[in-house]
Amino acid sequence: MKVGVIGSGSMGSGIAQVASTADCQVVLYDTSAAAIERSKAKLSKIMKRLLEKERISAEKATQIQNNINYVNSLKDFATCDLIIEAIVENAEIKRKVFVELESYVSDECIIASNTSSLSITSLAAALVKPERCIGIHFFNPAPLMKLVEIIPAIQTADDVSVKAKSTIDSWGKLTVIAKDTPGFIVNKVARPFYSEALRIYEEGIADFATIDWAMSELAGFKMGPFTLMDFIGNDVNYVVTETVFKSFYFDPRYKPAFTQKRLSEAGYHGRKTGRGYYEYQEGAINPEPTKNEILGQEIVDRIITMLINEAADTLHFNIASKEDIDIAMTKGVNYPKGLLSWADELGIQTCVDGMDALYAEYHEDRYRCSPLLRKMAKSEETFFNIKTTHD
Ligand SMILES: NC(=O)c1ccc[n+]([C@@H]2O[C@H](COP(=O)([O-])OP(=O)(O)OC[C@H]3O[C@@H](n4cnc5c(N)ncnc54)[C@H](O)[C@@H]3O)[C@@H](O)[C@H]2O)c1
DSSP, X not given: OEEEEEOOSHHHHXXXXXXXXXXXXXXXXXXXXXXXXXXXXXXHHHHHHHHHTTSSOHHHHXXXXXXXXXXXXXXXXXXXXXXXEOOOSOHHHHHHHHHHHHTTSOTTOEEEEOOSSSOHHHHHTTSSSGGGEEEEEEOSSTTTOXXXXXXXXXXXXXXXXXXXXXXXXXXXXXXXXXXXXXXXTHHHHTHHHHHHHHHHHHTTSOOHHHHHHIIIIITOOSSOHHHHHHHHOHHHHHHHHHHHHHHTTTOGGGOOOHHHHHHHHHTOOBGGGTBSSSBOSTTOOOOOOOOOHHHHHHHHHHHHHHHHHHHHHHHHXXXXXXXXXHHIIIIISOOSSOHHHHHHHHOHHHHHHHHHHHHHHHOOGGGOOOHHHHHHHHTTOOSSOOOOTTO
């Protein structure tokens, strides 16, 4: 199979590496010659490291690098079977590239976008044959993250969805199917992990370190929300939240927090700038958490309940299957458990009670319980037929 990748930044380079490792012939294009050079150098460094660690043979390393053909014109994509666009997150520029691209490729060529936040449907609409367009959303870094979200646009032909999914599966990835809605699965369902933690902090219930301690030590997440936001970058994480909020017509459930906006404005982006919620300079002393188990459990219950509610609502609106929602969160962002399985374990009624208690306290739409959870609690259903500990 011949694969085209447009954009040789972080994502494009990673996707090209994945396709090339899976023995595809890859054409990689970028408008910036410097970006192409960086991409080449990065791949060579990665190959060297994998060789040193004896993860691949010298032959395979050479083959992976030789499979990628760096080009400086979209005309070189003419014989591609699948093209994945990973350029700057700007709808107008992406659409312009799609229009030019379509004039060179065959009728059978699938044109995909790796966009995190734009509607696939709106990108597909730029094409003469919109049915060939689909979202193929990798996570960063693409060679290491197993999950890929496949997002058919409303125009996408069924055989295009089937082919896109089977191709990405054959590259050793784990695919889930998401409806073309803002944030797809992962970037939507994960919002409360950050926003409820920020809310707890803003209300003065606990500080960053204590919330992080509760979520990592008591709930089992690899990183607490503030450590993770500092890792992702507060600029990047804030924009995702704001985009999801705007795209959902200002649903208060996704409302961004001023605390993060101010950090982003100040340039306190996190690890990459040496300062975020925490300090990262050499010798920096960061606050210790208050290891109060009762407070910690309250924090965990509140954030997990909000996450479960978001996952349940995602199922309620048929954005993805229950299996795919749980796979997405465990494989895409390494959650310790699938959120819907977690709901079964806690008891659906417990989740409803948790949401209702928050709503009773705040009277904010942000804390409305998903109708699906309420319906399931009434009929004593579970997501995966797991008997709850509360039966
Ligand atoms: N970074 C992430 O964590 C992440 C994760 C998933 C998806 N995405 C999505 O992937 C896409 C790329 O993100 P990134 O982080 O790799 O960005 P990046 O800035 O690292 O790379 C973008 C590349 O596109 C090139 N480019 C810009 N306009 C172009 C054009 N018209 N034609 C060809 N090349 C062009 C730039 O020169 C740059 O090298 C975006 O749509 C983003 O939303 C990013």
